[in-house]
Amino acid sequence: MPDPVASLVKGTLDLLVLRTLELQPLHGAAIAERIFQTTRGTFQIKAGSLFPALHRLEQDGWISGEWETPPKGRRIKSYRLTREGRRHLSTEKAAWQRIVAAMSLVLESSS
């Protein structure tokens, strides 16, 4: 099955991740799972796309990763949205909505 995300523009994946983290801090696998569930299986994001995106967003300062050691088991790195990330997300959201609206106008117009 081809990865539908692979054909998505970079900004879309970023947006998905940022939006997912807006609700609560999550670690890598949980982020992928959450996106999978929310989109009802449309976006199945693989590690090869997810982790580069996470690290890029972290370097841009929009999310920050923290190590947590649960009482039992391996330490895990969970990411949360930063203040800047929140601001960035809201502008991106607005932009995305404009794009969606514009695309709908084009695709649904009866010629």
Added chain:
Amino acid sequence: MAILSTVFARLRALRRSAHADRDLDDELRAYVEARADSYEQQGLGPAAATRAALIEVEGIEQVKERVRDVRIGSAISAALRDARSGARVLWRSPGYAAVVVFTIALGIGLNAAIFSVVHAVLWRSLPYPNPAGIVVIEADTRALPSAYSQSGAVFDVRAQSRLITSTAQAEGRDGSLVIDGVMERVAAARVTDDLLPLLGAIPLTLGRTLVTKEDADGIVVKGVVISHELWRRRFQGNPRVIGQRLMVNNFDVQVVGVLRPDFRLVLPEGNHAEERVDVLLPRDFSPGLLYRGLTAVGRIAPGARVTEAQAELDALAAGFVASHPSAYPNGLRLTVRALSDAVTRDVKPALMALIAAVGFVHLIACLNVANLLLARAKTRERELAVRRALGATRLRLIQQLLAENLIVAVLGGGCGLLLAGLGIGVLDWLRPVHVPRQSEIAIDGVVMVWTAGLTVISSMAFGLVPALAFTRDAHGQSLRAGSLQLRSRRLHRGLVLSEVALSIVPLIAAGLMLRTFVNLLNAPIGFDPAHVVTARIPLNLGAFSTIDRRSAFYRDAIARVRELPGVEAASVGGALPLAPVQATQRVWRSEDREPTPAIGVLQSLMPGYFGVMGIPLRAGRDISDDDVRHRRRVVVVDERLATLLWNGEAIGKRLGVGESKQPLEVVGVAGDIRAREIRDSGTSVIYVPSHVYEIEQTLVVKTRAPLSTIGPAIKRTVEALGPGRPVFDIRLMDDIVKASIDNTRFTMLVLSGFAVASLALAGVGLYGTLAYLMSQRTQEFGVRLALGASAASILGLVIREGGLLTGAGAALGLAGGIAVTRALRALLYGVTPLDGLTIASVVALVAVVAVVAVGWPAWRAARVDPTAALRAE
């Protein structure tokens, strides 16, 4: 620099740091476990769930790699951002950028040019396998009175040394080559059998190396090895060249081998060998040659050191002297040194002087750029302060300023390399006669790397000062007023002062070299090269088999040339004074049982030579045609030798020369001339008729006719006498004299170029800084003028400032220059490093430049319009 260091730091941190890698590893493992858990919840067994999770991940290592790429990529893009903004800043002020780039280009370009020379000549290893093991062995000839006359009592290094495993001799000479009736001049060398194996030139491209036993019969040469280039050029690269016959130096020889294309004969200058040698002739090894001043080449045993070989030779020599005390009354001293040292010994002082001078030029250029950057940062003071106040870190600002500098530095370095290419062309054009390995001088990888390193380090050095100075202010003080004014002014002044000081040193060095050159030009060389035309006339020994035939030819040629219109006098002689190759012989009073040693330059001539060359006869008579006809063994000595051997009463005395058993009778005493080099005023010259010492002769013709008409006339006249009488290499005696001081001329010209460059840079720096400082004080001057100060007092103020800077800088520079120019001593002639005239001239020159550089800003300052200046703020 900032860009590079950031990139490298992040590369290191991410590529190599185990810490970061472990983190990533943990993160991915947790991910895989989480995925496996969810597969297990879907009903898979534990092992199958883990496998499914791993398959889904598609390779943990690949994921890691992509994450690392992201990190590095963003570091590079941050650096590129800096570079782009730096480029924009520069683009907005092209004039400033051009000045900075040009200044850097000048500094870097001159440096790269000289570095490529020094690299090729001094530092690159010799083009032989295991070059460190190749040494030369020199004998101190003065210590030996007459090793010749006592043959058999000659210490043979080759036979007795254990650490020196093989020895060879080589001596360069001119060669004449005739193939299919076409003659050309080539560089030849007589080499012993061991030379090519010793230098690692075996196997040859074709054929075998020389074997003297087979390839020579006494002095008659039968076989030669030719160069790859000659083989391609004259034999069209024909593989069947071995065994082909040709004429070399009038010997009928056959080709026994062809050298490899990259073979170069790199030997000390005293061996007169050309690096691109075309023909190798066989010769026997002879310890006697060593004592005549020809060095031997040796290879030391693997693992042995030059010092150990020296110790061994010392011990052997001491033992030999003890057993043959009469052969070596002055002891015996043999010196072993690395071939690379021996080859570069003569040019090293000059090259070191040049590289030092070019270092000064570069320092001045850097200071100039620092000054410009400082002045420029000043105009951006507010911008920087605002950004600082808005929270930019100091490091970030420094990073950005350095990025800007790096851009100009890289541009400057690039232009510098172009300039260096040009510079090498100029150096080649100024070409001195003998610089070892000259053909290898080029801008290669090493030079590029060096230039890049220099560029980066310089940009760091000159960029850091202003960057630090202008980001120090963390509290936005400069938003209020020009609080940095005072400190930066002091910095400006310090930089300019250093520039002036630094420019003095190359100026003094150039001045001293100029004086040396003039001294050499004006030195009493003892003969008059003016209006003397020379032409070489090697004879075909086949056609002129006896001494009498050869003498007859010289007599005929002289007589015919004398009849040419415009010719005042003509004769033949060889080797001409100050020509690169001179024959030296040991001479002594033949009546002495224990002779006093002396070295004499031997010149062979026909009657009339003294007249043409303008060498005065002090006593006795000239060599006459009668001497030649009766083959009398007579000699004319110079005053120096007459005084040394016979207290001036030389006529009628007998002189022992070289290996000959029969002494020569002194018939005349000539004035002293400088025969070996102009700097050498201590070596005697003896003149013998051409039948006594048969060497290739040169026509010398006194004429006021121009070379372009008389040259061809001489050639036609002599060659018309019959075949086998080639005439070539027609040139003025003046040019031979000039060529003999080419090395000094070269050093002088290049040093002068550097001196001019450094003076110009210092002048520009002085002008720019004063103009800038004055423009900042325009208001102050306006107030002063408004309050009644005269224009003259403002003028005085500026001039005082400029004068002080120049004066202090010059004083500092003179002190430094006096200390530094001592190192030039080896290059100087007739002038000491503390030459008053030179120092005075340099001071005067700097003063003139300072007047111009200070005068203009001062003039402008004095013409400040008070109302305009006060309104300006």
